[in-house]
Amino acid sequence: MSLKERDGSGFREVWKTVVDPKISSLTGRVPPSPGALMELQKMGDPATKVDLLVLGDGYRRRSAGV
Numbered sequence: 001m002s003l004k005e006r007d008g009s010g011f012r013e014v015w016k017t018v019v020d021p022k023i024s025s026l027t028g029r030v031p032p033s034p035g036a037l038m039e040l041q042k043m044g045d046p047a048t049k050v051d052l053l054v055l056g057d058g059y060r061r062r063s064a065g066v
Helices: none
Strands: 002-007 010-016
Touching: none
Parallel strands: none
Antiparallel strands: 002 010
């Protein structure tokens, strides 16, 4: 997995890690849903678009206002 940012001449990598789908912590367990999904912006048919997931780290229910 790689995160890139745009610079003056294209993109440069700012973060990279390896995700191994065989790791047991990534398979077989589905955590409970924290709540309903919110559609922030829809730009067309999802089958022809890129999915973007933003994860907020370190928030508890009471601090998120849920």
